[in-house]
Amino acid sequence: xxxxxxxxxxxxxxxxxxxxxxxxxxxxxxxxxxxxxxxxxxxxxxxxxxxxxxxxxxxxxxxxxxxxxxxxxxxxxxxxxxxxxxxxxxxxxxxxxxxxxxxxxxxxxxxxxxxxxxxxxxxxxxxxxxxxxxxxxxxxxxxxxxxxxxxxxxxxxxxxxxxxxxxxxxxxxxxxxxxxxxxxxxxxxxxxxxxxxxxxxxxxxxxxxxxxxxxxxxxxxxxxxxxxxxxxxxxxxxxxxxxxxxxxxxxxxxxxxxxxxxxxxxxxxxxxxxxxxxxxxxxxxxxxxxxxxxxxxxxxxxxxxxxxxxxxxxx
Amino acid sequence: xxxxxxxxxxxxxxxxxxxxxxxxxxxxxxxxxxxxxxxxxxxxxxxxxxxxxxxxxxxxxxxxxxxxxxxxxxxxxxxxxxxxxxxxxxxxxxxxxxxxxxxxxxxxxxxxxxxxxxxxxxxxxxxxxxxxxxxxxxxxxxxxxxxxxxxxxxxxxxxxxxxxxxxxxxxxxxxxxxx
Numbered sequence: 001x002x003x004x005x006x007x008x009x010x011x012x013x014x015x016x017x018x019x020x021x022x023x024x025x026x027x028x029x030x031x032x033x034x035x036x037x038x039x040x041x042x043x044x045x046x047x048x049x050x051x052x053x054x055x056x057x058x059x060x061x062x063x064x065x066x067x068x069x070x071x072x073x074x075x076x077x078x079x080x081x082x083x084x085x086x087x088x089x090x091x092x093x094x095x096x097x098x099x100x101x102x103x104x105x106x107x108x109x110x111x112x113x114x115x116x117x118x119x120x121x122x123x124x125x126x127x128x129x130x131x132x133x134x135x136x137x138x139x140x141x142x143x144x145x146x147x148x149x150x151x152x153x154x155x156x157x158x159x160x161x162x163x164x165x166x167x168x169x170x171x172x173x174x175x176x177x178x179x180x181x182x183x184x185x186x187x188x189x190x191x192x193x194x195x196x197x198x199x200x201x202x203x204x205x206x207x208x209x210x211x212x213x214x215x216x217x218x219x220x221x222x223x224x225x226x227x228x229x230x231x232x233x234x235x236x237x238x239x240x241x242x243x244x245x246x247x248x249x250x251x252x253x254x255x256x257x258x259x260x261x262x263x264x265x266x267x268x269x270x271x272x273x274x275x276x277x278x279x280x281x282x283x284x285x286x287x288x289x290x291x292x293x294x295x296x297x298x299x300x301x302x303x304x305x306x307x308x309x310x311x312x313x314x315x
Numbered sequence: 316x317x318x319x320x321x322x323x324x325x326x327x328x329x330x331x332x333x334x335x336x337x338x339x340x341x342x343x344x345x346x347x348x349x350x351x352x353x354x355x356x357x358x359x360x361x362x363x364x365x366x367x368x369x370x371x372x373x374x375x376x377x378x379x380x381x382x383x384x385x386x387x388x389x390x391x392x393x394x395x396x397x398x399x400x401x402x403x404x405x406x407x408x409x410x411x412x413x414x415x416x417x418x419x420x421x422x423x424x425x426x427x428x429x430x431x432x433x434x435x436x437x438x439x440x441x442x443x444x445x446x447x448x449x450x451x452x453x454x455x456x457x458x459x460x461x462x463x464x465x466x467x468x469x470x471x472x473x474x475x476x477x478x479x480x481x482x483x484x485x486x487x488x489x490x491x492x493x494x
Contacts, residue, residue, distance in 0.1 A: 030342050054342045072341035073461060096341050096461065114341065115460045220387075220406055238406045238416060238433060261453060280345065280453060303345065 023268065024312045025275055025284055026067050026082070028055035029301030035069060036300040037085065038284050040268065040275070040311075043296035047085050051078055056305040057098050061106040064313040066124075068109050070097040077111055079124060082312050091127055093120060099183075100308055101141040101150065103165065110150050112138035119152050119161075121168050130168045134161050140183035140194065140224075140307070149207060151192045153180040160194055160205055172210040176203035182224035182264070182307070186247070195222035195234055202234055204250075216250045218243035223263040224307075228271035228289045235262040235276050242276055244292060254292045259283050264306040269313055277304040341459075343431075344473050347451040348480035351441055354491045359446045360413040360438045362491060366405050369393050371490050372483045384408045384415070399426045406433065413438040427479065428457040429472045448487065450480045 022041025028051060029036060035055060037047040053074015060067050060082070067080040076090045077097055097120075099112035111120045118131040119138055135154030143150050143165065150163040154173075160180060162172040177196025180203065184193045191213065192205045202225060204214045219236030222243070226233045231253060234243040240262060244254040259278030262285075266275050273295065274287040282302055286295040352359055362371055366389050367380045380391030382405070389405035400421075407416035414437040422429070432454035441447045454476060458467035465471070 031345065056341070075461065098341065238418075279343070280451070303343065 021314045023064075023314050024082075025266070025298075025306070026058055026060065026069075026080075026310050026312055027277060027284055027300050027304045027306045028058055028069050029282075029303055030054045030056045030305045031303030032301035034301050035080075036284075036298075036304070038298045038300070040273070040286070043284075043286055043298045045298055045300070048301065049080070049085055049087070051087075056307050057100040057111075058306050058308040058310045059100045059102040059109065060309060060312045061102050062104055062313075063106065064315065066102075066106065067312060068100050068102055070100045070111060070307075072096045072098050072114065077109065077122070091122060091124075093122075098307065099139050099141040099152070101143050103143055104145055104147040110141045110143065110152070112141050112152060114138060119150070119163070121150075132163060132168050132170060135159060135173075139181050142183045142185045142192065142309075144185055144189035144207065145187060146189055149189070151183050151185060151205075151207070153183050153194050155179050155181060155197075158196075160192060160203070162207065162210060174205055174210065174212060176205070176212065177201045177215060181222075184225040184227060184309075186227050191247075193225040193227070193232060195225050197221055197223065197237075200236075202232065202245075204247075214250050216245050217252075218245075219255065224265045226265040226267045226274055228267035228274060231289065233265055233267070233274045233276075233287075233289070235265040237261050237263055237279075242274065242287065256287060256292050256294075258285055258287075258294075259297075263304075264308070264310060266306075266309060266311045268311065275311065277306045277310075279303055279305065341455075341461075342469065343453050343455055344469055344476075345451070345453060346473060346476045346480060347449065348477060348484055349447055349449045350484040350488050352446045352448060352488045352491055354446055354494075355444055356413055356438045356440050356446045358494075359448060359487070359491050360410075362487065363436050363438055363448065364408075364410065364413065364415060366408070366415060366417070367391060371487050373486045384410075390420075395426065399423060401426065407435075424457040424467070427475055428467055429454040429476060430457055430459065431455050432476070448484055450484060452476055452480070 025038040027036045035049045039046040053071025055069045057070035067082045069078045079088045095113035096115040097111045098114040101110045119134045121130045136156035139153040139155040141152045178199035179197040180194035202216045218234045219239030219241045221238035242256040260280035262276045264277045284298045369378045375393045377394040382389035393401040402421040416435045419432040434452035437449045439447045456469045456472040
């Protein structure tokens with residue numbers, strides 16, 4: 001390609017980039033009591049929203065329209081109009097709302113009461129609530145893509161609980177590693193992954209068979225798991241790394257050095273990029289999911305937690 | 316500051332409570348303290364990097380441990396004046412970077428009103444051949460749920476850790492610069 005043709009192609013790419021809006025990361029900052037919105041195209045913060053109540057957990061509706069943020073010390077969940085950057089309403093939740101997920105149809109949110117024993121289902125329109133006992137320290141929550149199952153970690157019971165979403169009743173309780181925290185489900189809804197903070201490994205569960213498939217050793221104090229390109233990416237808080245392993249063979253692939261006290265990790269919708277929040281150094285880092293190189297860093301507020309699936313799709 | 320004065324300074328709660336069985340509060344706290352020391356980094360690291368001797372921290376009368384500086388295997392008991400004990404475990408050790416990270420596995424809230432504390436000690440080169448020592452920590456207040464009693468708030472926990480680190484770094488500086 002000639003220089004002129006190359007420059008023309010570059011110009012076209014820039015023009016296309018100017019028209020399309022990039023996806024965003026919604027990062028609750030627990031210490032500064034706010035939310036940083038990061039433009040993932042430019043890897044720069046584009047907005048900050050006050051939230052209050054020490055926000056920590058996050059879930060985004062599948063269409064990217066609504067973002068839910070838990071405030072464990074404020075005892076509420078904020079529903080945010082993502083495009084308008086406006087809190088639409090606050091739903092009071094008794095106890096310590098921490099982990100959160102949204103149903104694929106966007107009509108219900110699942111909220112873990114961390115210092116209680118229950119998972120709550122809240123109808124986002126009527127605010128009608130159902131609850132089910134999960135166990136000691138309900139932590140991470142995720143729903144399968146078909147909306148039929150909800151998976152929650154009972155951290156201090158060292159268990160993953162599988163719930164039937166329609167009846168909101170337990171269908172199975174599976175022993176995993178020590179202190180499971182974040183929960184991630186693959187795109188097919190076949191397997192759930194949980195990071196075991198105290199045993200430094202990841203438990204992988206087959207949701208149809210309702211059994212443990214594998215336990216994979218990672219770094220010190222793993223918090224969260226992201227899935228992309230047939231690989232699992234695990235944020236290790238004490239090791240300050242992201243461990244990468246093959247999701248089919250469980251073979252280790254890489255250990256990537258990241259910022260201070262990484263906690264939450266998520267994949268871009270195309271699976272090309274991994275994003276990790278660094279709680280102590282107040283940053284969101286982006287990582288190439290193929291080469292494992294660090295691509296960019298964006299400043300957040302103080303103490304970014306982003307516990308949950310924090311990427312918002314923008315169309 | 317005398318060992319007993321230091322202990323008094325970091326003792327916040329008057330009595331032990333059964334809360335020790337519970338984990339931590341909902342919001343992790345940060346403390347970062349630094350000090351400049353007029354000595355080369357290697358000389359400072361020779362003291363700080365010896366995980367099995369925390370004798371430079373005021374209030375510690377004896378360190379008992381095992382596992383040298385091997386992460387996850389190395390443990391130590393800090394025996395304080397008055398008999399209280401802090402159990403710690405080494406989780407990271409980087410000799411080249413002069414950095415180590417440890418966690419407190421057990422401490423009575425009467426000694427330090429915190430839960431799930433991890434801390435990093437790092438020696439950095441400073442101008443004119445001296446050193447900067449950074450001591451930073453992540454932890455939770457002792458009382459895990461909402462509405463903590465006044466002796467177990469976030470503010471009390473942060474003040475206790477901050478005070479401990481400041482006292483420790485001042486004592487480290489005095490010791491290394493004296494040697």
